[in-house]
Amino acid sequence: MPKITFSQSDGSSITVDASLDQSVMQAAVAAGIDGILAECGGNAMCSTCHVYVEPEQLGLLADLSAEEDDMLDCAEAERRSNSRLACQLPVTTDLDGLRLEVPDAF
Numbered sequence: 244m245p246k247i248t249f250s251q252s253d254g255s256s257i258t259v260d261a262s263l264d265q266s267v268m269q270a271a272v273a274a275g276i277d278g279i280l281a282e283c284g285g286n287a288m289c290s291t292c293h294v295y296v297e298p299e300q301l302g303l304l305a306d307l308s309a310e311e312d313d314m315l316d317c318a319e320a321e322r323r324s325n326s327r328l329a330c331q332l333p334v335t336t337d338l339d340g341l342r343l344e345v346p347d348a349f
Contacts, residue, residue: 245339249276249294252347260344261334266344268292268329278345285330287311290318292329295344303337320346 245262247270261270271279271292275311280291287310296304304327311331315322329343 245334245336245341247271247334247338247341247343249274249279250342250344251277252345261338263334263336265334266330267294267332267334267338267341270334271329276345278347279329281330283330287314287328287331288313290328293318293320293346294327294329295323295346296325296327297342297344298325302343303341304332307331318346 244262245259247261247267248256249271250256257274257276259270259274261267266285268279268281268285270294272281282291283289311328314328317327
């Protein structure tokens with residue numbers, strides 16, 4: 244099982260085991276990660292699963308879709324070059340060791 248680490252603004256972090264049949268958002272929700280609300284259930288319609296990916300790990304991820312790109316413009320937290328929606332990131336073995344920062348605001 245790939246391990247994904249979610250860091251909070253207070254410096255704390257939690258590493259979760261993620262199944263290959265779920266998205267990064269689903270793994271976060273299952274583990275009760277603070278700041279990942281997933282209000283739309285993974286349909287890229289709310290940006291409440293906005294995360295910042297460690298810049299050196301961006302190459303592990305598929306490119307942004309137009310839909311995800313548009314939703315990130317609506318996120319409450321600052322959009323950065325490493326912003327992604329966790330619901331649009333399927334868990335793969337390549338993501339083992341992925342490190343994400345959860346923004347303070349959605």
